[in-house]
Amino acid sequence: MAMEFSKVAECYSKIESISSRNQMTGVLAEFLRKVPMDEIPCFVYLTQGKLRPDYEGVELGVAEKMALRALSAASGATAEKAREIYVKEGDIGSAAELLLGRRSQGTLYSEQLTLRRVYDSLMKVARHSGEGSVESKQKEIVSLLNDASPLEAKYIMRTVTGVLRLGLADYTVLDAAALAFLGDRKERPKVERAYNIHPDLGFVVQTVASKGAAGIQRIRVKVGVPIRPMLAERLDSAEAIMKKMGEKKVAAEYKLDGERLQIHKDGKTVVLFSRRLEVITSHYPDAVRLVQENIAPDAAILEAEVVAVNPDTGEYLPFQELMHRRRKYGVEEAMAQYPIALNFFDVLLEGTKDVTGEAYSARRKALSRVVKNTERTRLVPSLGSSRPQEIEDFMEEAISNGCEGLVVKDPGSPYRAGAREFAWIKLKREYRSELADTMDLAVIGAFHGKGRRTGSYGTYLLAAYDQERALYTSVAKVGTGFTDEDLSRIPKLLKPYGSKVRPADVEAKMEPDVWFRPHLVIEVIASELTLSPIHTAAIGRVRPGAGLSLRFPKFTGKVRDDKRGEDATTVAEILGMYNGQLKKVAGPR
Numbered sequence: 001m002a003m004e005f006s007k008v009a010e011c012y013s014k015i016e017s018i019s020s021r022n023q024m025t026g027v028l029a030e031f032l033r034k035v036p037m038d039e040i041p042c043f044v045y046l047t048q049g050k051l052r053p054d055y056e057g058v059e060l061g062v063a064e065k066m067a068l069r070a071l072s073a074a075s076g077a078t079a080e081k082a083r084e085i086y087v088k089e090g091d092i093g094s095a096a097e098l099l100l101g102r103r104s105q106g107t108l109y110s111e112q113l114t115l116r117r118v119y120d121s122l123m124k125v126a127r128h129s130g131e132g133s134v135e136s137k138q139k140e141i142v143s144l145l146n147d148a149s150p151l152e153a154k155y156i157m158r159t160v161t162g163v164l165r166l167g168l169a170d171y172t173v174l175d176a177a178a179l180a181f182l183g184d185r186k187e188r189p190k191v192e193r194a195y196n197i198h199p200d201l202g203f204v205v206q207t208v209a210s211k212g213a214a215g216i217q218r219i220r221v222k223v224g225v226p227i228r229p230m231l232a233e234r235l236d237s238a239e240a241i242m243k244k245m246g247e248k249k250v251a252a253e254y255k256l257d258g259e260r261l262q263i264h265k266d267g268k269t270v271v272l273f274s275r276r277l278e279v280i281t282s283h284y285p286d287a288v289r290l291v292q293e294n295i296a297p298d299a300a301i302l303e304a305e306v307v308a309v310n311p312d313t314g315e316y317l318p319f320q321e322l323m324h325r326r327r328k329y330g331v332e333e334a335m336a337q338y339p340i341a342l343n344f345f346d347v348l349l350e351g352t353k354d355v356t357g358e359a360y361s362a363r364r365k366a367l368s369r370v371v372k373n374t375e376r377t378r379l380v381p382s383l384g385s386s387r388p389q390e391i392e393d394f395m396e397e398a399i400s401n402g403c404e405g406l407v408v409k410d411p412g413s414p415y416r417a418g419a420r421e422f423a424w425i426k427l428k429r430e431y432r433s434e435l436a437d438t439m440d441l442a443v444i445g446a447f448h449g450k451g452r453r454t455g456s457y458g459t460y461l462l463a464a465y466d467q468e469r470a471l472y473t474s475v476a477k478v479g480t481g482f483t484d485e486d487l488s489r490i491p492k493l494l495k496p497y498g499s500k501v502r503p504a505d506v507e508a509k510m511e512p513d514v515w516f517r518p519h520l521v522i523e524v525i526a527s528e529l530t531l532s533p534i535h536t537a538a539i540g541r542v543r544p545g546a547g548l549s550l551r552f553p554k555f556t557g558k559v560r561d562d563k564r565g566e567d568a569t570t571v572a573e574i575l576g577m578y579n580g581q582l583k584k585v586a587g588p589r
């Protein structure tokens with residue numbers, strides 16, 4: 001029996017009404033057991049407001065304008081009325097529910113919607129492109145709305161406009177899958193392991209549902225499917241790092257300031273994934289050629305930092321130079337003007353062999369077998385040492401060679417996909433100065449500029465991500481550090497995310513002139529963290545009624561387009577920094 005969409009909508013509604021993650025997991029697990037096996041992937045993607053895993057790049061994101069037109073067509077309300085209700089409600093879903101609830105009897109929905117039909121229609125909406133696509137998309141949405149109950153319409157409209165946000169993090173879905181099909185949410189690590197090396201939530205949940213624990217254990221890394229990257233923790237001295245790693249010989253490596261690439265080679269085919277696992281092959285045709293020419297095995301998955309280099313000296317150039325590659329046109333010119341070098345630092349698949357389980361020292365050896373050392377392809381410089389002073393000196397050397405610092409690695413550690421742990425530890429100079437650290441924050445609003453900035457934005461309201469509450473909380477208002485180019489570029493980048501009202505997942509006390517849905521992430525540096533009555537990050541966590549904010553924030557020039565809103569610095573990290581800072585300010589006596 002095909003799953004009715006009304007049941008899905010009821011499940012969503014139930015999930016929305018509970019705030020305990022435990023209960024959410026329970027409700028989801030119970031529901032997952034009822035979904036027919038072949039419909040599990042559709043259901044799972046939809047709970048995330050998606051149609052396919054992110055790395056396949058299937059985007060829904062129907063614009064507000066089209067959504068309102070469809071609503072007005074399906075409900076019989078005028079376009080003005082539909083907009084008025086939307087602005088009042090501040091949410092397209094609630095507006096849809098209200099408007100369709102007022103439909104006259106004659107237009108009451110006729111055919112029961114199924115999960116499959118909703119999914120297939122949304123897929124068509126996403127896939128229509130080119131001439132006439134606006135009309136076709138709208139027709140598809142109106143047809144769904146015509147058969148939808150008000151509650152169903154609420155969730156359909158939130159999904160098509162990309163604002164579903166049930167608060168079901170990937171991990172909650174993995175928990176629920178473990179509970180539903182392995183009998184206990186404590187079994188999540190098994191499901192999670194599979195997800196980390198094959199981050200297709202629909203596929204993983206369906207595999208555990210159909211094949212159980214043994215089935216997901218058989219999932220292996222696969223060329224063409226990106227692996228969630230291993231991430232680094234941070235400490236502020238080589239000595240602290242040595243202590244943490246147990247005073248043994250570690251591998252200290254240059255931390256290059258470029259873009260992380262996960263490189264999948266399958267015969268002559270090369271696919272490049274970004275840090276957030278998007279396909280970015282077209283940005284680097286030269287990297288593709290370098291891989292085809294200099295990587296020995298027929299199949300391989302490798303990680304490298306791509307850095308722009310001075311063609312005359314081979315020196316590393318700053319990160320900004322790479323950004324010329326982001327232009328849609330003119331990649332060829334950028335390639336000639338800003339050549340790149342691939343600096344390899346890991347290997348996950350060598351030929352047919354999955355080497356993620358091997359110790360780093362063995363992987364590094366494999367890497368030197370796999371990569372032909374040329375001017376443009378090389379292994380990241382590395383030093384084996386157990387002496388803090390030697391490591392500090394190596395860091396100075398790295399910095400003077402244009403790097404950010406070091407990544408110190410535990411030579412005994414396997415590749416821990418998706419984990420930020422102390423097997424990799426960043427050591428950057430900034431962390432050693434008392435109160436300076438960079439943060440990656442989501443832009444949630446802006447204030448109009450004056451004087452030289454008339455016509456652009458003068459300052460931006462920035463947010464940290466509160467993972468526990470799935471909310472973006474304001475932490476700083478920043479106006480310095482922007483060049484003229486930034487002042488014209490950033491508003492353009494923000495344009496698609498503009499919002500008339502405060503987005504539902506944003507918490508702020510300030511009222512900027514314009515709100516933005518939290519997508520764009522920029523890097524800022526600040527002198528310290530302070531308690532603030534007007535910001536909401538970590539509100540009440542240090543002192544009742546007060547949040548944390550940045551003192552003297554400054555834009556560093558980096559738009560982190562390799563990060564999503566959710567990858568912004570988290571409230572937990574900021575609290576950690578605040579507490580760390582306190583220790584430092586109090587200092588050893």
Ligand code: ATP
Pocket residue numbers: 230231232233253254255256257258259260275305345380407426
């Ligand atoms: P940051 O903002 O400091 O770049 P991040 O959140 O993007 O951090 P982290 O895991 O904290 O990611 O830092 C590791 C990043 O450093 C990697 O994503 C990679 O792009 C870069 N990097 C540069 N050199 C190395 C190296 N030798 N080994 C691993 N990562 C490296």
